[in-house]
Amino acid sequence: MSEKMPITGLSAVELAAFVAEHGEPSYRAVQIFKGLHARRLRSFEQMTDLPSAFRQKLNEIAVISTLSVESRYYSEDGTRRFLMKTADGMPVEAVFIPSEKRDTICFSSQSGCPLKCDFCLTAKLGLLRNLTAGEIVEQIVIVLNDIYGVAGETPHGTNLVAMGAGEPFLNFDNLLKAVSVMSDKDGLFIVPNRITISTAGIVPKIIDFAALEKRPNLAISLSAPNDELRDRLMPINKRWNIDAIMRAAQVLERSLRRGERFTFEYVLLRGVNDTAAHAEELAELLRKYRLKRVKINLIPHNPAEQLDYYPSAPEQVARFKRLLESRGVSAYVRRPRGSDIYAACGQLAAKQEANLVKITASGRAA
Numbered sequence: 001m002s003e004k005m006p007i008t009g010l011s012a013v014e015l016a017a018f019v020a021e022h023g024e025p026s027y028r029a030v031q032i033f034k035g036l037h038a039r040r041l042r043s044f045e046q047m048t049d050l051p052s053a054f055r056q057k058l059n060e061i062a063v064i065s066t067l068s069v070e071s072r073y074y075s076e077d078g079t080r081r082f083l084m085k086t087a088d089g090m091p092v093e094a095v096f097i098p099s100e101k102r103d104t105i106c107f108s109s110q111s112g113c114p115l116k117c118d119f120c121l122t123a124k125l126g127l128l129r130n131l132t133a134g135e136i137v138e139q140i141v142i143v144l145n146d147i148y149g150v151a152g153e154t155p156h157g158t159n160l161v162a163m164g165a166g167e168p169f170l171n172f173d174n175l176l177k178a179v180s181v182m183s184d185k186d187g188l189f190i191v192p193n194r195i196t197i198s199t200a201g202i203v204p205k206i207i208d209f210a211a212l213e214k215r216p217n218l219a220i221s222l223s224a225p226n227d228e229l230r231d232r233l234m235p236i237n238k239r240w241n242i243d244a245i246m247r248a249a250q251v252l253e254r255s256l257r258r259g260e261r262f263t264f265e266y267v268l269l270r271g272v273n274d275t276a277a278h279a280e281e282l283a284e285l286l287r288k289y290r291l292k293r294v295k296i297n298l299i300p301h302n303p304a305e306q307l308d309y310y311p312s313a314p315e316q317v318a319r320f321k322r323l324l325e326s327r328g329v330s331a332y333v334r335r336p337r338g339s340d341i342y343a344a345c346g347q348l349a350a351k352q353e354a355n356l357v358k359i360t361a362s363g364r365a366a
């Protein structure tokens, strides 16, 4: 028997082609697409608007759910962390962060991550594999259903951030496919300007991204104002250094539409990159490259036993922010969320490495 088609990552057009292959009219594809995404149904049995014979057939030829939830952690601040597993046993993490205005879901683009940012726990896993578009979309559906129930209304919409495990721009095509599926008005209808992609600085992809017509917001993780320090904190800098990133940022800035800005993220590490001199150097960098439509998100580091870094003191964070602002740079401090359940930035994959199986390039377990 041929393998079942995982259909959660298919666009409406691809779904129409799939049902046509099986002799069904295109309106069936619309019903399925709405069932999967707008109603967030998790089985064909729940799609009662389809004839029962067709539902039975779908069970034989297609599969909705490829991720399973292994565990959930609940933070005192309302944040929820989800540990999921792919059908082939790879770990996937997503985090729900509630807020009075608009909730945020932080999702993963890869299982593990090949980059070796020194302050990040996910880096310890290495890359296990890229996630498919369907596995990316499914994380959002699973989290929304867990919070609001299947088919439940989201009370005030949802922001998405690709800041979980992985480097999104090393899984560019699947990521963009997922964004396109999630923004479909017949589905989840989470439009690109409510989605933010965070990259560690894969320069050619920043350029490709700048050329896209419909695209999410972009955040570039900088975390150091000079190459010497950034080489150490984010070794990807040896491949694309700060000059290359700043030039790519200039291309991105020129492509922004009215009112749009992009973000540099800066993880603040006590005594490492958080001094007044670093703030001055950062402001000078933006001035040198004439970057104006940018804001800096300051992210106090989240401590973890396995890492030799500590968060900057609150007064140091405030001072860093003030110094940037005094040089005309917009700067914001991101409040850490869910750090008690290891859901905060750079903490994903904590306390679970032992159970992992690494997959080699040939796709075999090593």
Ligand code: SF4
Binding pocket: 113, 114, 115, 116, 117, 120, 121, 122, 123, 164, 165, 166, 167, 200, 346
């Ligand atoms: S910070 Fe992001 S890009 Fe860097 S290792 Fe961690 S998950 Fe990968």
